[in-house]
Amino acid sequence: MAEKTMRDAINEALHQAMAEDESVFVIGEDVAGAMGSDGDPGSVGGVFGVTGGIYKEFGANRCIDTPISESAIVGAAAGAALVGMRPVAEIMFADFIGVCMDQIVNQMGKFRYMFGGKSTCPAVIRFAAGGGFSAAGQHSQAMYQVMTSFPGLKVVIPSNAYDAKGLMLSAIKDDDPVLFFEPKVLYQEACEVPDEMYTIPFGEANFVREGDDCTVVAFGQMVPKAAQAIDALAEEGISCDLIDPRTSSPLDTGAILESVEATGRLVVVDEAPPRCGLTADVAALAADKAFTSLKGPIKQVCAPHSPTPFSPELEAAYIPDAEKIKAAIKETMA
Amino acid sequence: MAIPKEKLLQAYRQMKTIREFEERAHAEIMNGQIAGFTHLYTGQEANAVGVCEHLSNEDTIISTHRGHGHCIAKGADVVGMMKELWGSSEGLCKGKGGSMHIADIDKGILGANGIVAGGPPISVGSALAAKIRGRDNVAVSFSGDGSVNQGTCFEAMNLAVVLKVPAVFVIENNYYSEHTSIDYAVGCDDLKARTESFGFPVFVADGSDFFDVYEAAGKAIEHARAGNGPAGVFAEQGRYHGHFVGDPQTYRGEGELDELREKYDCLKKFRARMADSSEVSSEELDAIDSEVLALIDRAVDEARSAARPTPEEVTRDVYVNYHATA
Numbered sequence: 001m002a003e004k005t006m007r008d009a010i011n012e013a014l015h016q017a018m019a020e021d022e023s024v025f026v027i028g029e030d031v032a033g034a035m036g037s038d039g040d041p042g043s044v045g046g047v048f049g050v051t052g053g054i055y056k057e058f059g060a061n062r063c064i065d066t067p068i069s070e071s072a073i074v075g076a077a078a079g080a081a082l083v084g085m086r087p088v089a090e091i092m093f094a095d096f097i098g099v100c101m102d103q104i105v106n107q108m109g110k111f112r113y114m115f116g117g118k119s120t121c122p123a124v125i126r127f128a129a130g131g132g133f134s135a136a137g138q139h140s141q142a143m144y145q146v147m148t149s150f151p152g153l154k155v156v157i158p159s160n161a162y163d164a165k166g167l168m169l170s171a172i173k174d175d176d177p178v179l180f181f182e183p184k185v186l187y188q189e190a191c192e193v194p195d196e197m198y199t200i201p202f203g204e205a206n207f208v209r210e211g212d213d214c215t216v217v218a219f220g221q222m223v224p225k226a227a228q229a230i231d232a233l234a235e236e237g238i239s240c241d242l243i244d245p246r247t248s249s250p251l252d253t254g255a256i257l258e259s260v261e262a263t264g265r266l267v268v269v270d271e272a273p274p275r276c277g278l279t280a281d282v283a284a285l286a287a288d289k290a291f292t293s294l295k296g297p298i299k300q301v302c303a304p305h306s307p308t309p310f311s312p313e314l315e316a317a318y319i320p321d322a323e324k325i326k327a328a329i330k331e332t333m334a
Numbered sequence: 335m336a337i338p339k340e341k342l343l344q345a346y347r348q349m350k351t352i353r354e355f356e357e358r359a360h361a362e363i364m365n366g367q368i369a370g371f372t373h374l375y376t377g378q379e380a381n382a383v384g385v386c387e388h389l390s391n392e393d394t395i396i397s398t399h400r401g402h403g404h405c406i407a408k409g410a411d412v413v414g415m416m417k418e419l420w421g422s423s424e425g426l427c428k429g430k431g432g433s434m435h436i437a438d439i440d441k442g443i444l445g446a447n448g449i450v451a452g453g454p455p456i457s458v459g460s461a462l463a464a465k466i467r468g469r470d471n472v473a474v475s476f477s478g479d480g481s482v483n484q485g486t487c488f489e490a491m492n493l494a495v496v497l498k499v500p501a502v503f504v505i506e507n508n509y510y511s512e513h514t515s516i517d518y519a520v521g522c523d524d525l526k527a528r529t530e531s532f533g534f535p536v537f538v539a540d541g542s543d544f545f546d547v548y549e550a551a552g553k554a555i556e557h558a559r560a561g562n563g564p565a566g567v568f569a570e571q572g573r574y575h576g577h578f579v580g581d582p583q584t585y586r587g588e589g590e591l592d593e594l595r596e597k598y599d600c601l602k603k604f605r606a607r608m609a610d611s612s613e614v615s616s617e618e619l620d621a622i623d624s625e626v627l628a629l630i631d632r633a634v635d636e637a638r639s640a641a642r643p644t645p646e647e648v649t650r651d652v653y654v655n656y657h658a659t660a
Contacts, residue, residue, distance in 0.1 A: 027467060061466055067496055072489035075455020082444050083394060106449050107456060111488065113434035115445060116428035117651030128429070151652050163372070175654035276424040 004193040006186050010050050010126075010162035013168035014088060016197050018058055021086060025062040026051055026131035028090030028126075035065045047092055048128050048187055055260050064331055070100035074125060078108035078177070081123035086172055090302040093135075094127035094143035094181055109152035110162075120175040124168075129157075130221055130271055131308050131319050132185030142220065142272040144181040148207055148281070150249040154178045155203060159223035163246055166200030173199065183221035203250035207259075211239030214329050216257040217282050218244060218269040222301075222320060226269050229325035235303040240329060242244055253285055260286050264295035267328045271319050274302045296332040301325050337548070342614055345387055345544055346604055348378040348623045351412060352403040354423060354630045355544045355580075356575075359402070361421060362634065368419050372433045373430065375403030376390070377542075378438070380600035382407035382505050383401045384547025385474060385567065388555045394442040394460040395474045396453035398435045399442055400573070401446025403478050416633035421600040423638035429643045444637045450511075451477055451484030454503060454562065461499035472558045477496070480511025482529070491564070495533040500558035503566045505529070506541065508573045512583045527629035531627060534564045541571025542598035571598060 004012065005078050018024045032055035034129035040064065042055025055063040066073050068093055084089045093096065103297065104125065132141040154176050158164035164182065171178040208223060209216075209230050218226035223244045230240045231330020241259045245252050260266050266286050268279040279300035286298055302321045309315055336470060337345075356376040362368050366626075375382070386395065386407035397404040406412060408566050411426060418425030419433055439447035442461060445452045457475035464471040481487050511519050523598075530536050535557060539550035547569050552564035572594045576583045593651055608614040620658040 027462075064462075067489075067492060069489035069493055071486045072455045072458065072493040074495065075457075075486065075490060076459035076462050079396075079444065079456035079459020079461075081459070081465075082439065083460050085463045085466065087459075102449055103455055104454060105450055107447075111437075112654065113651050114427060114431040115437040115439070116426065116430050118427070119437065119439045120654055175405065274546070288394065298374045 001192040001194055003088045003190045004161050005188050005190045006158065006161040006164045006182065007048065007050055007188065008110065009193045010168050010182065011052055012193070013165045014051065014054060014158060015057065017172045018054065018062060019168060020197070024082065024086045024088065024198070024317050025064065025077060025148055026054055026088045026090065027064040027066060029066055029068055031090050032060070032063045032065045039146065042053060043060065046090060047188045047321055048184060050126070050182070056152050058147060066151055070096050071103050074100045074103035074108065074302050077098065077123040077125065078103060078111070078121060078273040079331060081108070081121045081177070082111060086122045088124045088126060088172060090126045092128060093203065094129035094304070095138050095141045096263055097127070097143050097147070104147070105150050106152070108217045109150050112140035112176070121177045122175045122179045122225045123323055124171045124180055125182045126182060126186040129181040130183045130185060131315060132221065134312050134315055135309055136310035137307040142270070143182070144179070144220070144248060145270065145272045145277040147179050148278065149276070152177070153249060154247065155246050157220040158246065159186065159220055159244050161189065164334055166198050168172060169197055170199040170202060173244050175200070181220065185221050189224070192294065197245070200246065202247045203252050205248070205255040206246055206251035207241060208244050208245045208253070211241050213263060214240045214265040214333060215256070215263045216242045216267045217256055218242065218270065218323070219248065219278055222269040222271055225320065225322050226325050229322040230331065232268060232322065233329060238329065238333060256285065257290050261293040262292050266294070266330045267301060267332060269301040271303055271307045274300055275305055277302060296334070299328040301328045336344040338428060341387060342608070343618065343622065344603055345383050345548070346614070347626065348383045348407050349544065349600055350605065350626045351381040352406045354402060354626050355402060355406060355412060355415070358630050358634060360575065369421060370432050372419070373400040373577060374573065374575040374579060377594060377599070378498050378506060378508060378571050379403055380474070380544040380547050381504070381569040381571060382542045382545050384569070385504055387470070388518035388552055389442070389474065391440065391442050392469070392471045393406060393474065394457070395445050395472070395476065396444040396457045396460070396480055397446040398453065399448050399450070400478070401434065401436060404440070405436045405443055407421050408443050408591060410436065410438050410443055412629060413633045413636050416637040419642045420637040420640060421636060421643070422639040423643035423647060428647065428651075434449070443586045451481035451487040453477055454481070454487050454490035455596060458501050459468055459493045461494065461501035462497060463498070465499045470559050472502055474504055475503045476506060477505045478504065478511065479505065479507040479509065479516045479520065481505070482658070489609065490531040491529070491534070492572055496583065498563040500561070501564040502554050502558050503564065505566065505568050508569045510577065510585065512577045513581070529566055529568075533567060536566035537566055539567060539569045541569035542600050543603050544600055553637060569650060
């Protein structure tokens with residue numbers, strides 16, 4: 001099996017879905033690129049290269065460049081999906097949710113409910129999410145923790161190339177609106193990815209590591225960092241479950257609780273700030289449903305309550321790393 | 335343009351149905367029978383009907399918070415709508431949407447919309463779908479004079495031009511965005527020119543006159559349907575009620591509403607024109623009036639006794655499913 005980067009794995013999923021189903025199209029800023037200029041049309045393929053080659057293979061009718069108009073992009077995807085298309089829209093950086101929140105939350109996320117179950121909105125909105133690029137306050141946020149709080153939306157956070165392809169193919173086939181957050185620091189990370197199409201169901205966590213002493217739940221780019229911490233602790237005789245939920249909505253609460261009941265300890269890791277976030281959410285779940293199993297305090301490892309800083313030293317201090325995760329595991333084991 | 339008699343009768347029936355639906359809704363709200371926020375379309379009936387008489391079920395509309403008229407004009411079931419206002423599980427949206435979110439996808443009604451200018455971007459998506467599929471359908475967004483100052487409206491208009499999609503932007507100027515005059519809220523003197531500067535034609539109509547709206551909308555829809563990209567319709571006509579039911583309307587000038595109801599009433603104008611042209615007799619219109627009143631009575635009777643939703647409905651229809659189909 002060939003190794004592929006997360007970027008190429010998602011790109012392959014888009015190509016295959018578009019070849020299989022004529023109702024799938026991509027839309028966004030520079031998803032083709034070089035429109036209206038003397039340059040080579042389609043030569044950009046998205047600022048992170050995720051939609052590369054799609055314009056040349058499928059043409060302008062199904063690889064649609066837009067002006068910088070995020071509300072119009074999400075609205076176009078929502079409207080097309082309401083009448084039966086399966087758009088995959090790109091909103092470049094997850095931070096830009098701030099300029100199209102209404103179209104995501106009040107429009108596409110609520111159609112089905114408000115219309116009495118008589119509509120479907122099979123749209124996927126892709127975002128490059130999270131920190132690690134010294135991109136500062138407006139281009140580094142995770143944002144998926146915010147969007148998880150809105151009923152009607154499904155939220156996907158792949159942590160590796162294999163999952164990214166299978167989750168993207170599930171997202172495109174899903175009849176509900178799906179927000180797909182790609183940790184941009186992982187675009188270049190590679191692993192074995194099958195050439196054929198396959199799906200990974202939503203709401204089914206992946207056990208990245210299995211152990212007896214502590215449950216670690218991590219999201220997105222925190223998954224490889226948590227694995228690094230856990231592998232280091234294994235040398236000290238501490239073994240942990242590492243759970244990657246893969247989707248925060250729906251959340252595989254069963255897998256998390258089962259693990260916590262077995263280990264009696266829980267560390268939750270995310271790169272977003274702590275307030276009203278996924279770590280608090282999972283911690284509350286365990287405190288509510290598995291309290292009597294707990295042998296130590298639930299620990300949350302996340303960014304501090306501040307915007308993402310620019311300076312590489314500051315950002316390194318801001319985003320949780322393997323050392324902080326190790327320390328949290330040891331603290332709850334103490 | 336000559337309009338066949340059957341269509342004239344249908345247009346009158348639709349306008350009268352909207353009028354009576356709204357007036358009855360008003361009475362029932364004042365009686366405490368209907369919960370929530372309701373925004374009535376009374377007075378503007380010719381706008382919705384003049385546009386929707388050009389549309390089929392395959393064409394889509396998206397509406398506003400003042401959406402009852404658009405939904406009726408596009409063919410929504412009036413009894414189901416009344417049940418929805420009552421919050422019944424037999425309502426068009428099972429009591430989950432209410433007045434501001436009435437939708438019927440099969441009829442091409444992509445929903446009334448509680449967010450001002452929330453609709454135009456979505457309508458451009460429907461128009462884009464028609465273009466990608468190579469169909470000659472159009473997507474109409476109704477929005478008001480309040481919407482024209484929202485960024486989403488600008489974004490949608492520009493994107494529609496850039497992608498050359500069959501979107502028709504119907505701007506209904508009822509002179510007030512909530513409680514603020516258009517003279518205050520729109521910073522330019524010529525809204526038609528400002529809108530046309532996006533790069534599509536705008537056709538202006540007297541919103542109190544069905545025939546004028548029908549003609550203007552016909553031009554705009556034909557332009558879009560023929561693959562020439564988006565078009566706009568501006569229809570001017572005041573609403574007879576407040577922004578919402580219960581609005582004390584302190585912003586109105588003295589005698590303003592009386593003049594509106596007296597001189598700018600689409601039903602009176604329609605009847606006067608028919609009296610002049612003898613295309614339709616007053617007896618035929620009287621007969622429609624009776625049928626409409628009976629329909630609205632029946633709608634209210636059925637809504638009063640319709641099934642109420644049970645608590646387990648709260649979490650139903652949030653999602654289609656929790657797992658993707660393989």
